[in-house]
Every structure is written in structure tokens, then in C-alpha cells.
Amino acid sequence: MLEFVLDRAPDLAYRSFQHVSLVVQCVLLATVIAVAVALLVTTVPRLKPVANFVSSVGLTVPSLALLGLMLPVVGIGTLPSVAVVTFYAALPILRNAVVGLEGVSGNLLESARGMGMNPLLTFLRVQLPLAWPVILAGLRVSTQMSMGVAAIAAYALGPGLGGWIFTGLAQIGGQNAVNYALTATIAIVVLALLLDLLLRVLGRFTISRGISA
Template identity: 70%
Template sequence: MREFFQDMGVFVGDRWEDILYRSYQHTSLVVQCLVLATIIAIAVALLVTRVPRLQPAANMISAVGLTIPSFALIGMMLGLVGIGVIPSVIAVTFYATLPILRNAVVGLMGVDKGLMESAQGMGMSSAGRFLRVQLPLAWPVIMTGIRVSAQMSMGVAAIAAFALGPGLGQYIYTGLAQIGGANAVNYALVGTIGIVILALLLDAILLLVRRLTTSKGIRA
């Protein structure tokens, strides 16, 4: 065991710059896709609040979408857009949108209609009611969806390395491809542990963002 940790230390010491760079790539991919997914999810959820009969369809898409194997989706993207960053962005954004969409629909639909009517009576425009009343009240629920989505997206981004996407997933695939080799376990462990650490750090940051962006009157 002592030799294993020594070997791991040497492995990380020789590649720490590459590990940091791939960690940055991995986090950057997930964060950018989360931002894009949040915008898409809130826009669709807003449409659902305006047309309530669309809610079952939105919920069905959220549920069914999560059953699609990520390998299958990435394989399909390879045939459509080739290898590289683009299929990775599409796959991560797709899966990231689903939990956020479900929570955004629940959050926006759960805002008291009396408050919305009062805001309208005060002369607020439709956009004003959404930005100043509906979205702030639904935000804690939406942020919960974003946090769930972030954890899931970290794993999907690793699988996206199959399409030669950026991030620590390449270390995992290198380890699997070199099974029996001298550094196979080191590659796989560094990639896996690195992704877990990044996921925990991102969740802590999102928890702080949730606290800072949620009105004191509705904090749980």
C-alpha cells in the first residue's frame, strides 16, 4: 500500500500541470453548459406558466430524457457533428437542462397567484412581475435543480471524453485503455478522484451562490 501511494505521488507530481489544466477544462465545460441549460430551462418553464397545458409534456420530457444513456446520445452526436468540444457541449447541456427544467416549472408554477395579481394591480409589466416577483420566489427551488444538475453534469462531462471532449475524462479512458499497464490504475484514479473533488467544490460554490442570491425573507 505504501508503494502504491508513493507511485501515485510520483505520477501526480510528474503530471500536475496537465491535471490542473484538465480540471480547469472540465469545470469550464460544466459551468458553461450549466449557464446555458439554466437559461433554456427557465425560458421553457416560463412558457409552461403561460400555457399550463404544456406542463405534462415538460415533465415527461424531463423524465424520459434522463433515461437516455449518455453513451448513446454522445454516439449519435458523433455521427451528426463529429468529435471534439461540440458533441460534449450538446450532451452536457441536454442532461443539465432536465433537472433544472423540472424544478423551474415547479418553482414558477408554485408562486402564489394572489401575489402576481397584486403586482399586476400595482402596474407592473409582465416582465417586471416575472423578474421582481415570480423568479425571486422560485429561485431557491431552481437553484436546487441547478445543484443536482451540476453533480450529474460532472459525470456526463467525463463520459463526453469518449468524443475527445475536454476534461479529466480523458484520464479515465486512458486508464481503461491501458489496463494491465504500469500507470493504468493511476490514470483512472486521478481522473475519478479529480472529478469527485471538482463536483464537491462546485456544489459548495453553488450553495454559496444560492444563499447570496436568495432574498433573506424566503431563505430556508
């Protein structure tokens, strides 16, 4: 197996990079979307049940099925991967962002208003920093999950390590079938752990000492 990996080291490195790059970009996009939706949901309380419904039902939709539904709309290649990964990535972040933003006490919001902060300033300087630890926790879950979802998204010929897994599955019984599948899987797990570590370090630097546990 070592020989297998060494033979294909450049391809493995390239696919790993693509995989991580896809996940990071999709999670970033998902964070922006999820926080924006959460802000909307917390300011218009009537929307909250809808958001909760979407974020819990969404997670029960099999990713392969969603990918299949997307194909006629967005075709094959990178685009369906981005759409599916972003969709799943947004769900845990949305849920946590709603909880985090709701956790900001009304007293503080009134205090901010009473001091002459407009809604944008209040969001940037009060709501976001206070909800950040919870949002970041959602982001970590989301990143882990997205590493796996991104592998499945490769079914529609997307980028990343998923391609190797499907190659392996397609030639079961063949000479390198196990090698392909196993190498890609281990690489995904290792990369996921590394990303998680990075996010923890990010938390160290971005969560105010006044509210960190």
C-alpha cells in the same frame, strides 16, 4: 501514485480547469434554456405534460448512447460534449423551475399586475426571485450530475478529465492504467464538491432572507 500525479501536475491542472469550465458554461446555458422553457410551460399549461415527459425520459437515456447518436450530427471534439452536458444539465433545472414557478401564488401575480407591472417586470422581480431557491436546488443537482456526464462526453474526444479515464480504460493491465482512471475520478469528485460549496454560498447571497428556510 503521488509520483504519477506530480509528474503530470500541469496536465492535471489544465484538464481540471477545462472540465470545470465546460460544466459551468453548460450549466449556465442549461439554466437559461430551462428557465425559459419552464416559463413557457407554466404560462401555457397544456405544454406541461410534454415538459415532464421529456425531463423524466431524458434522464433515462444513457449519456454514452446519446453521445453516439450525436456524433454523426455534430462530429467529434468539444461540440458534442457541450451538447450532451447541456442537455442533461437542463433536465433537473427544468423540473425544478416548473415547480418553483408554479409555486408562486396567483394572488401575488395578480397583485403585481394590479400594481402595473408588465410581464417582464413581473418575471424579473416576482416570479424569478420567488422560484429561485427551488431553481438553485435544481442547479446544484444538475452541476453534480454534469461533472460525471462531462467525463463520459470525453469519449468523443471532448475536453476535461474524462480523457484520462478513457486512457486508463484503454490500457487496462498497463502500468499506469489505474493511476489514470483513479486520479481523474478523484479529481472529478473533489471538484464537484467544491462547485457545490460555491453554489451554496451563492444561495446564501442570492436568496432573499424573507423566503429562505
